[in-house]
Amino acid sequence: MMDIENEKCGLGYKLLTPGPLTTTDTVKKEMLFDHCTWDDDYKRITLDIRKKLLELAQVSEKEYTVVLMQGSGTFGVESVLTSVVGDENKLLIVANGAYGERMEEIAEHAKVPYTIYREMYNQVPDAQKIAGILDADKEITHVAMVHSETTSGILNDVETVGKVVQERGLTMIVDAMSSFGGMEIPVKEWGIDFIISSANKCIQGVPGFSFIIANKEKLIQSKGKARSLSLDLYSQWETMNKDGKWRFTSPTHVVLAFAQALKELEEEGGIPARSRRYADNNRLLISKLGELGIRPYIGGRHQGPIITTFFYPENHRFSFQEMYDYMKERGYAIYPGKVTEADTFRIGNIGEIYKEDIQKVAELIKEFLEQKDMGGN
Ligand SMILES: *Cc1c(COP(=O)(O)O)cnc(C)c1O
DSSP states (O other), rough: OHHHHHHHHOOOOEEOSSSOOOOOOHHHHHHGOOOTSSSHHHHHHHHHHHHHHHHHHTTOTTEEEEEOOOOOOOHHHHHHHHSSSOOOOEEEEEESSSSHHHHHHHHHTTOOEEEEOOOOOTTTOHHHHHHHHHHHHHHHHHHEEEEETTTTEEEEEEEHHHHHHHHHHHHEEEEEEEETTTBOOOOOTOOOOEEEEEEETTOOOOEEEEEEEEEEEHHHHHTTOSSSSSSSSHHHHHHHHSSSOSSSSSOOOOOOOOHHHHHHHHHHHHHHHHHHHHHHHHHHHHHHHTTTTTOOOGGGBBBBBSEEEOOOOOOOOOOHHHHHHHHHHHHHOOEOOOOOSSOOOEEEOOOOOHHHHHHHHHOOOHHHHHHHHHHTE
């Protein structure tokens, strides 16, 4: 009974996953209030969230705007791709992981005209190659890519690709789901027109909506192009931009929690402080596991600070499930690997995760490996 209660209170285990993440009790507590959706206070909260997101993106209200969209992160990506790339346009999808490939699935489903540039999961897409593709195919009007590819943990060079896209006067779409709020992303400076993230990643809210920071002029130009009613980005914005009222029922509890999470991000010292904590966590994790002979799949300068894919130690004799169960019983939930060509597991270091957690996790893995060795099975 106690165990169940503890687990329900979030004391059961911490999440070392790329979202949902471990959140603070104060963020969770906000959800105890049932808010009325057409109430002025509530609409003000939505407006305030939108304003703060612009600040985090380092863009002005004059040039950029924010749309909140019900659903998980994928709904946000789908909303953008199916609303801003018209039938007369062509999208270049850059993919070096499952989330890049998901954009292709979205384009297939909605019959969005597209072409794709695939890269190996352990390679960053090359901006010069992208320039070549754009110069060879003048029909391409939009480019979409993932910033932090959560599949592997690799960090793609959006800045350089953004320049290539901007120089050609094309539209740049970025899935920054697992990086926005956890790393500095000067959206305009990097040539990004639409950037997508969600409530339950680096802002440290709970799942329930995604958000899109959009170049206002390009958003307005997309009016009437959407292929879906509920994911129509322009219509969602048009309604929300009047007074903060969402178009359809909004996830009220999630919105309240998110407003609190933004406040706590500010209190932590904003993105500079949070990104430092995440990067420190990440470096410590890789170095501690390195001492145990566990190597990162990416590593080096393209390793992102959010999540790390690790190879199992040489000659290991255990399954992921065994390691997962061992860790979970001792307070931490880890993540299975997702790269296709190697046997790996993943550890995320975002959310309410600190140096002490990373040290503890490394100790637990060490204990687990020792036990496995002694067991001789
Ligand atoms: C989490 C994530 C998404 C969205 O996934 P959902 O399951 O829909 O929330 C998209 N792209 C990346 C890179 C992600 O990390």
